[in-house]
Amino acid sequence: MALLMTLHAPAHADHGTINYKYGNPLQPNQAKTGVYPANLEIPEDQCIEVPEVEGKPLQTAWAPENRSQSDIFVYTEPECFDVRTRVKVGQKLGNLVLFKSFIQPS
Helix, strand or coil, rough: CCCCCCCCCCCCCCEEEEEEEEEEECCCHHHHEECCCCCEEEEECCEECCCCCCCCCEEEEEEEEECCCEEEEEEHHHHEEEEEEEEEECCEECCEECCCCEECCC
């Protein structure tokens, strides 16, 4: 008797990147630039924590730029909680849009 296992994979993945600044927003001159994801595929319907600020309460990401093929939502808190802001395809938002997680809905 054979036991079969199936790994659940996302139904779709979008190509492109999400660009942003990150660090301590009170010291914007020391900000670094981040890009997600490294492999250029963004899973749909999966909350993504910004890797550079995950677990760092005094740091955040800001100024999101959506260079993917679908709109995304950025959230001010981890796990896609609190204030949500839509970033349309090709749109770059300013330094006042702070976020710690994002999702690309299907």
